[in-house]
Amino acid sequence: IRRAARHGFELGMKQPFFYQLVDVLCQEMGQAYPELVKAKQAVIKALHQEEERFAETLEHGMKILDEVLVRLDDTVIPGETVFKLYDTYGFPVDLTADIAQNKGLTLDYEGFESAMEAQRNRARAANHFAVDYNDTITVETETKFTGYGTLEANACVVQLLSGGKVVDALSAGEEGILVLDKTPFYAESGGQTGDTGVLSHAGVKILVTDTQKQGSNVFLHHVKVARGNVKVGDELVAQVDAKERSEIESNHSATHLLHAALRQVLGAHVQQKGSLVDADRLRFDFSHSAPMTAAEMLEVERIVNAQIRQNYLVEADLMTIDAAQKRGAMALFGEKYGAEVRVLSMGGFSIELCGGTHVKRTGDIGLLKIVSEAGVASGIRRIEALTAAKALAWIQETDRQFMYIAELLKSKRENSAEKITQLLEKQRKLEKELTLLKSKAASAAGSDLTANAQLVSGVNVVAAQLDGADVKSLRDTVDQLKNKLGTAAIVLASVDGEKVRLVAGVSKDATDRIKAGALVSMVAQQVGGKGGGRPDMAQAGGTDPSNLLSALASVTDWVGQQLN
Template sequence: METAEIARRFLAFFENNGHTVVPSASLVAEDPTLLLVNAGMVPFKPYFLGQRTPPFDRATSAQKCVRTKDIEEVGKTARHASFFQMLGNFSFGDYFKEQAIPLAWRLLTSSVADGGFGFDPERLWVTVYLDDDEAEAIWRDTVGVPPERIQRRGMEDNFWSMGVPGPCGPCSEIYFDRGPAYGAEGGPIADENRYLEVWNLVFMQYERGPGESKTDFEILGDLPKKNIDTGMGLERMAAILQGVENIYETDTLGRILRRAAELTGTVYGDDDRADVSLRVVADHMRTATMLVSDGVRPGNEKRGYVLRRILRRSVRNLRLLSGDDKLYLHDLTDTAIEAMGEMYAELRTGADAIHSVIDAEERNFADTLRSGTALFNRAAEKTRATGGTTVSGADAFQLHDTYGFPIDLTLEMAAEQGLRVDEDTFRSLMAEQRETAKRDAKAKKLGNADISVYARLLDGSGATDFLGYTDHESEARVLGLIVDGASATAASAGQSVELVLDRTPFYAEGGGQLADKGTVTAEGRGVVDVDDVQRPLPGLFVHRGTVREGRITVDDRVHAAIDTDRRAAVSRSHSATHLIHSALRNALGPTAGQAGSENQPGRLRFDFTASKPLSTAELTEVEDEVNTVLLDDIQVRDFQTSIDEALAMGALAMFGEKYGDRVRVVEMSDYSRELCGGTHVGATGQLGVVKLLGESSVGSGVRRVEAAVGIDAFRRLSRESLLVGQLSEQLKTPREDLPERIDSIVGRLRAAEKEIERLRSAQVLEAAAGLAAAATTRGAALFVGHRAPDGTTADDLRRLATDVRQRLGEDRPAVVAVAAVPKDRPVVVIAVNKAGQRQGLKAGDLVGTAARALGGGGGGKPDLAQGGGSDPAAVETALGAVEQQVAQTA
C-alpha cells in the first residue's frame, strides 16, 4: 500500500466518522515559540490551550513535521528522520477514551477491502498508563484484546504533556509484533524493536503545573473538557504495510535513496558507511524540498540555518559517496518532488522555484568548501608550527559553526595531513551551544500566554470588519483595550495602547504592505494616534498607538480615519511591486518567483529567486517595460473567487504563503494577475513613474530590487539630473561623454596611487642595507630594531624584515624587528634566520612579546611572524621588549 494511499484511507475513515479533514499546515509554524512544526498536534495547540475556540468538535489531519534535535543521528540508524508525516484524529471536548480506542482498533484491523489497514488482531499489543484502569477496561472488555497483550507502563513512556504548564494526560500506545526474527518475546516492555509502536492515543484530561522534567510536575486538577490527540507515524506505517525493513525502503524515501545510489555509483546494503550517507541524502533532500516549498530560504539563523545545514550535509555525503565534486542536488530534488508530489501538488507547481533555491545553495556551498578548506589548512599549519599533532577543538568548532563543516569532514581532512582533532573540546563546545539553545527554547515556551489576551478578545467579540478597500474613515465601537500586555477598560493621555474595533478602515500590515497610520477619535473624550496595525490572530485587527489627549474606554463610539496621503503612496508602491514581478518573470522566466517584499510610502523592495545577479541590460529592460505599462493606464481590478479558479486563470500565489478556500485576486488586464490582500491604485497611470534604484543579493538564490515610485521617483530623477549637470559643468564635458571622462580620471588616479605606493615601498626597502650594517649584538645574536615611517604598510614591513634578514646571512643567529603605524594602529613584524631558530629564537614567540606591549596579539611561523595592537605610543617599548628577550635567549 503506497504512502499516499495510507494517508487517504486514514483521513477518509475519520471523515466518515464525523471528523473535519484539516489540510496540513505549513512547516513554518504560526506558534512563535517554535521554529518549525514538529508534531501533528501543533496546528491545534491554541485549541488545546484554550487560547482559541475550535471551529469544529472533531478533526483529522496528515501533518508535515520537521525535527532536527537529533539531526546528527539521521542516517546512523534506519529509524531517525528529520522530516516525517503524522496522521492524527482530534476531539475538542466531544468524545473521549470510550470512542477513541474502538475507532483506532477498527481502522487498523478492518480489511483493506473495507477501507482499513488489514492488521491481524493477534499481532497487536497495547500499553496503558500505570493507573489508567479505564483505558485497560475498554481495551479488554469493549475491544476484546486479551489481558496478556495489555501492558502498563510509567510516566516516562505513557504520559503526555507539552513540557510546560497546561494540558496533560495518560497515553495508550498500539504496537505491531513483527515476529521472532526481530527480537525477544514479551511485548513492548521486553523489546521495542520487535514490537513496533504504530499509534499513540493521548487522553488529555488533566492540567499540569511547572516542573523541571518530563516526570517532575504536579497535577493541578481536571481539565474543563477532556480532549483526544492521537498520532500515527505515516512513514513507519508505510514500512509495515509495504513489508520493508525500515522507512528508508518505503516508496517515498526509497525512491530518493535509490536515485542517490545510481548517481554516485554505489549500492545500498554493500557498505555500512555508504549506507549511512545514502540515508542522510535521502532524508535531507526530502526535508529540504518540503522546507523550500513552504517558503524557507537558506540562511545563517533560525529556519534558514536548519535548511542550510541539511543541504550542506547532503552535499558532503554525496561527495563522500562519489569521490567527486559534481552537482547532484538538482536531480535529487526532482526525485523528491516526484516522490512526494502525489500528496502535495504544490511541489510540482512550484518545482522551478524550489530548484532555483536549492541549486543556488549547492553552488554557494562549493565556494564555501573552498574557503573552509583554506581555514582548515591554516589551522593545520598553526598546529604543526607549534610542534603539535592535534588540531584544536575550537578550530574544529569554528569550521562547523561558521562554514557548516560536519565534524567527520574535519576529521578526514586532519587524517589526510597526519593530524588528529581535539574531539572532546569540540563536543564540549557543541554541547554548550545545544544547552544554550535549550535554555532559549525553554524560555520561549513560556510565551504561550502572549496571544491569550488577543484570543479572548476574538472569541468574545468576533472578527473585525475591514472596510479599508472602499472607505478611508468610518464610525466604530471600541471592543477592547490592551495596555502593557493586559486587558484594560481605559487608557489615558500619554499611554501606549492597543485598540480592537468592531470595524476599521485601517489596513493591517501583511503581504509586504506596511500598515496604515491615522487617528481614532472619541468625540469630546480622547484621541489616539495610530502608528501601527497588526493581526496577531486571523480576523483580529489590533491598532497600536498612543493616547494623544483625553481618555479612551471600552465601548466608546469612535471615528477611525487613516492618513489618506500615506495610504495612496503605499498603494502606489504595492501596485508597482506587482508590475515589477511580472516584468522580472518576462525577463528571467517563471523561476523569478516572489520571495518577499515591503511596500512603503513612495518606495519598495522586492525579493525574488534568481541564481545570478541581473545585468544592467536586464534591469533597464525591466524598468522600461514597467513604465510602458504605466503609460497604457491599465485598469486595476480586484475580485473574490475560489483558490482553484484563481490558479486556473493563471493568478500567481506567493511562494510559501497560506491561502483559504476563497481568495482575492488583483489583476491588471492580462499583464499581471496575483492573489493579494493589499490595497492598490485604480489604474497603472496613477503610479506616475517607477525608478529602479539597484539590485543586490539578500541570501542564497534570492536577489532584491529596490525602486522609488510616483513623486518620490520624480524627485530622485530630478536630483540625479542636477548632479549630472554639476559634474558636466565641473569637468567641462557634455553629459553623454561623462562616463568615459570619469573612467579616464579614475584610471589616472589609480595609476598615480600605484606609483606612489611603489615609490614608498622602494623608499622603505632602501633602508635595508643601512639597517643590516647597523645591526647590534645581543647575546650571541645579531639584532635589528627599527621603526619605519608611519603609513608604511604591513606588506612593506614584511618585505623589509625579510630583506634585512637575508643581508645578515646565516653565519650568526639574527633577529629583525620592524614596526610602523599604517592606519592609527601599530603593526610589528619579526624575522628570524635559521641559525637563530636553532638557537631557540622563534618569531612567533617574539612577536607575542611585542604585541602584548602594544595592547594586542599576533602569531606566525618560527621564521616570520606579525602582530599588532591599539597603542601607537608603545612602538618603541615593544621593540625594546623584543630586544631584551633576544638578549636573554641567545
C-alpha cells in the same frame, strides 16, 4: 541533500555530484510529476549551487569538529559546541549527530536546546514590540471591512483593551486597542502594513497608530486617546490617513507589476517569497539563485514603468479559487485563501490573488525606481524600490550628487565617467611610481643599515626605525638586509601617528635557533601590541610609539640570550 553531499565528501567526491541524478529522476518520475520535467534546469542549477555552498560549509565545519573531538575528554559532545557549529558555521545538527555516531559519541541535545532557547530569548528581547496582545483578545463579533471603496465610515466601539485587559473606557492620554463593528482601516496582512488615522466624535479625538488583525475577521485598532474619553458603545467617525494609504497603495500595486516583470526577465521560476509594503518603500523577496545583473534590473524597471504609463485599470473580482486558477491568477507566498478569493488584475499583465488595497489605475503609481538588490537567504533575492513622489525625490537627489561630482571634476555631466576613468588611471600610475620610489628608498636604507649591524655569536643583528615606511617597504628592506648580511636577525619599525608597524626577519640558516615570530612578539609586547608569522618572516603592530626605541634596543640582548 546535505546528508548525501556529506557521505559523498567522505567517499572522496570533492566536486558536486548529486545534481547529476536529476536526469534519472525526470525519467523515472516525470510522467507522474510533469512539473518536474518543466523545472528540470532550475532544479539542476539549484542542486549544483547548494552542493557548492555546502561543500564550503562542510569542509570548514569538519575542521572545527575535528579540533573539538581531539580535545574531547568525554563521549558526549557539549551542547554549546553543537550550537556553535550550527549557529556560527551553518553546520547542521543532524550531520554532527551522524559524525558523532560513527565515532561512538553522542550529542548533548539538552544543552543544544538550552543554547537555542537562549538565542530565541535574545531575539525576542531585541524586538521593539514589548508585548503583543493581538492574540489574547476574545471578540464575539466580526469587523466588517469597508476600506476598499472608502476611507471614512461611521462605526460603533464593540470592545476596548488596555494593558492586555478588557476595559469599559479609555481616557485622554491612555493607549490601548479598540475594536469596531466596521472599519475602513486596513489591517496588516499580506505584507501590507496597517492603516493609521483618526477616530472622532464630539469632543473626542483618538489617534490610530496601527491596525492589526486577529484571525481573518477581527480588526484591532492600536490607539492613543488625544482628547476626551471613549467607551464601549460609542459611535465614532473613522478616517484613514489618505496620504499614507495612497503611498502604501502605490507601493503595493507596484509589487504586483514587479513580480510579473521579474518572471518575464528572469524566468517562470521566480516566485514571491515575502514582501513588506509601507508608505516609504516596497521590499520584495523572490526565488532566484543568482544576483541580478545591472542590465536585468534596468530591464525589469523599464517594463514596470511601461505598464505604469499604460495606465491600466486595476480591477478586483471575487470568485472561487478554481475559477481564479483557471484565469491564471498567481497565489502569493504565505497567504491562506478561503473558498472565495479576490483576484486583482492589471491590464492582463499581472493577475494575482490579493486581499490588499491598490491604486485605481496603474498610472497612479507614477514611477518605480529600484534602489537595491541583494541576497537574503540561499536562493532568495530581495529588491527594495520606491514609487511616486519618493522615487522622484530619490532620482533628484542622485542627480544633484551627480551634478556636484561634475563640478568637482570641472567637466560636463556627460563627460564625468571619462574624466573619472582618466583620474583613476593617473592614480594607478602614481601609485606605481610611489612603490618604485619606496623600493629605492628601502634599498638605500638597507645599505646604510648594513654598516650598523652588530655581530652576536655569528649572527648579524639589526634593529632600527625607518621613518615613513609602510609594511611592504619594511618587508622589502628586511629581505634586502638578509641577502646582504647572510646569517641575520632583523627587526625594522615605523610609526604612523599612534600606530607602530613591526617586521622581523631571520635568515633560514638561523631559524633553528631564532624564530622571527618570537622576535617580533618580544618587541611588540613592549609597544602595546602583538604579532606573529613564519620562522623566517613575521610582522606585528603596536599602539605605544613612546617605548619603541627602548624596545628596539633590547633586540641585541634578546638574540644573544636565544643563541646562548
